[in-house]
Amino acid sequence: xxxxxxxxxxxxxxxxxxxxxxxxxxxxxxxxxxxxxxxxxxxxxxxxxxxxxxxxxxxxxxxxxxxxxxxxxxxxxxxxxxxxxxxxxxxxxxxxxxxxxxxxxxxxxxxxxxxxxxxxxxxxxxxxxxxxxxxxxxxxxxxxxxxxxxxxxxxxxxxxxxxxxxxxxxxxxxxxxxxxxxxxxxxxxxxxxxxxxxxxxxxxxxxxxxxxxxxxxxxxxxxxxxxxxxxxxxxxx
Numbered sequence: 001x002x003x004x005x006x007x008x009x010x011x012x013x014x015x016x017x018x019x020x021x022x023x024x025x026x027x028x029x030x031x032x033x034x035x036x037x038x039x040x041x042x043x044x045x046x047x048x049x050x051x052x053x054x055x056x057x058x059x060x061x062x063x064x065x066x067x068x069x070x071x072x073x074x075x076x077x078x079x080x081x082x083x084x085x086x087x088x089x090x091x092x093x094x095x096x097x098x099x100x101x102x103x104x105x106x107x108x109x110x111x112x113x114x115x116x117x118x119x120x121x122x123x124x125x126x127x128x129x130x131x132x133x134x135x136x137x138x139x140x141x142x143x144x145x146x147x148x149x150x151x152x153x154x155x156x157x158x159x160x161x162x163x164x165x166x167x168x169x170x171x172x173x174x175x176x177x178x179x180x181x182x183x184x185x186x187x188x189x190x191x192x193x194x195x196x197x198x199x200x201x202x203x204x205x206x207x208x209x210x211x212x213x214x215x216x217x218x219x220x221x222x223x224x225x226x227x228x229x230x231x232x233x234x235x236x237x
Contacts, residue, residue, distance in 0.1 A: 047134045048145030049081055056127050057084060058215040059170030060117045076103075079214070081141045098135040107131065120175045121184070124165055149221035154229045155237040156186065163222050164189065167212045179209070186236045193234045202226060
């Protein structure tokens with residue numbers, strides 16, 4: 001009888017232990033990489049109006065005949081935060097609702113006659129997505145933003161081209177090539193590199209037209225990136 005009782009106790013212990021150690025399959029917890037793997041520096045993934053959004057409006061919208069203070073087409077003046085938020089019918093930018101914002105809708109309009117910038121190529125998808133994200137995150141007026149500057153391994157496609165797209169191609173594209181300059185092609189960029197106009201203009205040197213026109217001077221970081229790319233041979237890399 002004692003032996004039977006001991007066996008029953010042993011079976012119970014084994015059974016309980018087996019149940020207690022039965023786990024759900026292990027699932028790895030995803031991690032978020034907040035560092036640039038090439039420099040091991042923190043990557044700034046936030047959106048700053050002054051740094052990231054305003055240059056797009058200044059380069060592509062707030063121009064003579066369009067949406068600057070003098071022209072204010074359709075009642076929109078897109079040269080600064082307050083004007084962008086408060087001109088038009090006040091539905092231009094609706095914080096937290098990009099799809100309900102007339103300005104955003106005009107950027108993704110299928111009808112080429114209604115799409116903005118009017119009469120010019122559409123904004124790059126990356127810029128449209130950035131504006132959408134800015135609106136959906138509340139359309140905040142970020143100023144004096146921290147800029148993480150990486151001047152190592154600057155390439156044309158990942159460094160220089162985005163700078164030009166954000167700050168210059170609104171006035172210097174295949175449709176509106178002010179001063180005969182088209183910065184949407186590498187050939188066009190090369191021409192103003194070789195004659196010194198690119199650096200002279202963005203550095204606001206005497207004898208050159210200050211660029212971006214009507215906007216703040218590019219950050220020291222961006223100017224240094226352009227300088228290093230040119231010094232390295234201005235390659236299409």
